[in-house]
Amino acid sequence: MNETTSPKPKALLFCTCSGACASMAKIDFWALTERVRLELGGQIEFLALHPRLCEEDGERLMKHVLTDKMLFITPACAEKRQEKLLRDGFQKAGMPMDAAHWIPVSMAMETTDTVFEKIKAALAK
Template sequence: MSISTLLVSELEKTEDKKIGFIFCVCTGKCPGFSKMDMWDFINIIRVEYPVEYAFIHPMLCDEDGERFLAEFLKKDRKYMVAGCAPIMQKKLFKDSFANAGLDVNKDLIPIDIRNMTTQEAVAVVKKTLEETQK
């Protein structure tokens, strides 16, 4: 094994993995998101906050969302999902997380940002990230 391979391997072990951020918009027509600019919100999170990535999915709880999670979720990473009620997210994503070797109670950071303006939703994400990093 080369020195560079060993160094990369060691860096990967010690590197703090950032949280993956998914914004589930419930088809994009949910009245709960009508007060916010979804594109401004996701771009603020993507650019200004310490997340590995941020993207929008139209409906994680539908069949294609389940297939997406089956392909996408990786062990040893935390995922913040902004969308509906946290208790609902845990029920909906429990099997997908378990199948990926994740614990929905530890590896999912569910936040409800319905009925918020863009800035209110950003503030919730900021506060949650700060609490998670403690």
């Protein structure tokens, strides 16, 4: 396998929407991230949570952590919203929002278990 076909390491960057979004009320973020860490941690370079990736401080975090060397899975709001709301963060990091760098995962109206399954599926891509 040469470098162009080797899968990139994956990292998880959660946006918890301040922890008070009604559409994420059925998600226990601490239980979710601990389960991901324990059951899927071997497939992940690192995971991190931020309360508001679409605000300036969230974009600064993205500027520091997004890299061409990794594919970022972002469990956050609906995929289409992420396309708009995370665009500035990707831009500040100089990273394109394409399939080689980014897999959005929607946590809207999901539960701890269903988000876990979505993340598991994203890691298998």
